Amino acid sequence: MYQVEASKALLKPSLWARHSARLSVPRNVVMLGLVSLLTDVSSEMVATVLPLYLVFTLGASPLVFGAIDGTYRGAAALVQVASGFASDRFRRPKEVAGLGYGISAVGKVALVAAGNTIGGIGAIVAFDRVGKGIRTAPRDALISLSSAKENLATSFGVHRAMDSAGAMLGPLVAFGILFVAPARFDAVFVVSTMFAVLGLAVLVLTVQGRPRRAPKPETSTAPSLRAAAGLVRDPRFGLLLLAAVGLSIASVSDAMIYVGLQRKIDFEPAVFPLLYVVTAIVFMGLAIPFGQLADRVGKVPVLLAGYALLFIVYGLLLMTSLGYGMLIVCLIALGGYFAATEGVMTALAGAVLPEKLQASGIGILITVVSIGQFLSSLAFGALWFAIGLQSAVLIFAAALALAIAVAAPLLWRAQRAPVHG
Amino acid sequence: MDSRSKKILAVLVVLCVVGGGAYVAIAALGPSQTTTDARPEAGAVLAKTDLMVRAVDPKQTNLNGRVYEIDDGKVRQGSGDLACERVYYAAGHGICMGVAPSGVDYDATLFDSRMRPVHKIALTGLPSRARVSADGRYGAMTVFVTGDSYLESPTAFSTRTTIVDMASGRQIGQLEQFAVSKDGKPFDAVDFNFWGVTFARDPNRFYATLGTGGVHYLVEGDVRTKSMRVLREGVECPSLSPDGKQIAYKSRIGTEPRWHLRVLDVATLADHPVAESHSIDDQVEWLDDKTLVYSDGTNVYTVPADGSGQAGLLVRDATSPVRLVAPVG
Numbered sequence: 064m065y066q067v068e069a070s071k072a073l074l075k076p077s078l079w080a081r082h083s084a085r086l087s088v089p090r091n092v093v094m095l096g097l098v099s100l101l102t103d104v105s106s107e108m109v110a111t112v113l114p115l116y117l118v119f120t121l122g123a124s125p126l127v128f129g130a131i132d133g134t135y136r137g138a139a140a141l142v143q144v145a146s147g148f149a150s151d152r153f154r155r156p157k158e159v160a161g162l163g164y165g166i167s168a169v170g171k172v173a174l175v176a177a178g179n180t181i182g183g184i185g186a187i188v189a190f191d192r193v194g195k196g197i198r199t200a201p202r203d204a205l206i207s208l209s210s211a212k213e214n215l216a217t218s219f220g221v222h223r224a225m226d227s228a229g230a231m232l233g234p235l236v237a238f239g240i241l242f243v244a245p246a247r248f249d250a251v252f253v254v255s256t257m258f259a260v261l262g263l264a265v266l267v268l269t270v271q272g273r274p275r276r277a278p279k280p281e282t283s284t285a286p287s288l289r290a291a292a293g294l295v296r297d298p299r300f301g302l303l304l305l306a307a308v309g310l311s312i313a314s315v316s317d318a319m320i321y322v323g324l325q326r327k328i329d330f331e332p333a334v335f336p337l338l339y340v341v342t343a344i345v346f347m348g349l350a351i352p353f354g355q356l357a358d359r360v361g362k363v364p365v366l367l368a369g370y371a372l373l374f375i376v377y378g379l380l381l382m383t384s385l386g387y388g389m390l391i392v393c394l395i396a397l398g399g400y401f402a403a404t405e406g407v408m409t410a411l412a413g414a415v416l417p418e419k420l421q422a423s424g425i426g427i428l429i430t431v432v433s434i435g436q437f438l439s440s441l442a443f444g445a446l447w448f449a450i451g452l453q454s455a456v457l458i459f460a461a462a463l464a465l466a467i468a469v470a471a472p473l474l475w476r477a478q479r480a481p482v483h484g
Numbered sequence: 485m486d487s488r489s490k491k492i493l494a495v496l497v498v499l500c501v502v503g504g505g506a507y508v509a510i511a512a513l514g515p516s517q518t519t520t521d522a523r524p525e526a527g528a529v530l531a532k533t534d535l536m537v538r539a540v541d542p543k544q545t546n547l548n549g550r551v552y553e554i555d556d557g558k559v560r561q562g563s564g565d566l567a568c569e570r571v572y573y574a575a576g577h578g579i580c581m582g583v584a585p586s587g588v589d590y591d592a593t594l595f596d597s598r599m600r601p602v603h604k605i606a607l608t609g610l611p612s613r614a615r616v617s618a619d620g621r622y623g624a625m626t627v628f629v630t631g632d633s634y635l636e637s638p639t640a641f642s643t644r645t646t647i648v649d650m651a652s653g654r655q656i657g658q659l660e661q662f663a664v665s666k667d668g669k670p671f672d673a674v675d676f677n678f679w680g681v682t683f684a685r686d687p688n689r690f691y692a693t694l695g696t697g698g699v700h701y702l703v704e705g706d707v708r709t710k711s712m713r714v715l716r717e718g719v720e721c722p723s724l725s726p727d728g729k730q731i732a733y734k735s736r737i738g739t740e741p742r743w744h745l746r747v748l749d750v751a752t753l754a755d756h757p758v759a760e761s762h763s764i765d766d767q768v769e770w771l772d773d774k775t776l777v778y779s780d781g782t783n784v785y786t787v788p789a790d791g792s793g794q795a796g797l798l799v800r801d802a803t804s805p806v807r808l809v810a811p812v813g
Binding site for chain 2: 114115238240241242243244245246247249250253254257258260261264265268269319322323325326335336443444447448451452
């Protein structure tokens, strides 16, 4: 076990008196967090400068790139389910995750070597998406299997905090390079490749592929496709999926929320990019304490409280105009909502799923949630168009209240029901 | 982790830090520029009207280019050292949008009749369109912004259009916050994007493009009431003629990013093509009430607005043409 000092300011003595103020996180989880941090620095560096690069160096119209994008999402979702099952079937989550990280790293090298045509860049973006699709489920399964059940949410919190730290550092590194070497995008791609290689190296060299909760090959059989598909009807995991899809359909995506805020606030355009940064900082800061809280008071109440934070965001979206103070409240609520739901939901799945089907289940969960988010965005966009932003937000607030009311008993039963099989 | 893994990892870290650092250092020491020294050349067709253009290096079209005047067919560099990707000027007030000296950000310089910088405005995205009302009171700037949400796609583009007071440099409003109506009813959607403003003689009245759901609407707006109404479909980057009777615009070919130039009558909204057969991605300028002037990204051309005649090369290695009523600088 790794001992990581927690941020003391966040630990209220009254609430935590019975527990140690030290955070106990398995070494494997910290290493996986480091892998994600390095990989996110690498991909966010590229994502940040890619539009500039296309227009500045290749002279492309931004509209051309808009068309390249957004075509590979469906493929990535299917890859998640397949890679999750493959990882369980061959009992090799580390190797399958490594394949995903490796594909993304190769994409970065390809960018350095051949990133000078628009078609080539489109292919590299697709490559990166597929790599991300492959690695997510087995990596989350490894985090889950490396942690004791009573520490699952803390482990996911630590991982998500490190992951988003990487996502925030990436643009800083990229802009730093372009600041000292204006218009030298090749330098950004080279350094991005270095980060990707280091991420892969940390995975290969330091992460334990058969962590403590992993099923022993001698004592368990490889799961069949039928068993993985049967998860959907599992009395515990099935309920969790149902709750997750309902909650995600009732949640307005952050991109939509930012567009809504933009209509309400009369701020300088230069402030707009800061909205994402503030939300990401809040997410990063709260992911660990909320994970710990979920391990102490229960994952379900923290998860539901997180969705309740969305009501604050919806409420502020309903106001006719917003000042900076209200905007900050809104961003804190939004960041808190992410911190209390994203990792905690996966931790809940990790606790409910049988050990030998962890990656399959998590792959199914991520896919179901992303389908829910997609439907939510479609519905919210259509409602906004048909009846206006205010009414659309009101309908989503009602839907969210309903989803929380329905999900609460489902999640409680999922958590409490006797262990299946 | 065994000691062999530790050693391998340590070697890799050192290699990456040293290799990456060295590459960046060499790149930083090497030549890098954000402004080209390219100079426009007058083409075969002589313009009776004076023009302002921005020079372009055909090999690197997105470097900032210096601002030139075409005066009686002769090319003359403007006073000052203004360089940008997009320029516009009217009645003593100009906008020059381009890459900031850092090479990372974009900014707009508002300049005066002697091309001296007066205000600097930071831009949140790639420069696209710039316009100043004929009396020099208002300016409009469109930029492309990337959807930089860390959970969403970082590569999706949207536009943002800002109206500024040219004298003070103060921002008056963003079109995204104006109320829009269509057929007398409120009209709104999450994917509303606005671009390509053109001002009427009364600078409070303007036309622009509203893009939503794959359709491009011509809207007529009012700066004072912060409102717009939809006039018709299929119009991008409108440009009002000096007499206010016609609008030149680009018309999308299918769903591709390719456009033909057309001209519509403001009173009837009926339209006709002009004799330019190539795809043009530009907000057209009017040389006079009968002639369009525009760029294909590397050269400036003219074509009659009534659909007759043919396109002719006016200035080589230049974009962003602006009709000058009086000489500048």
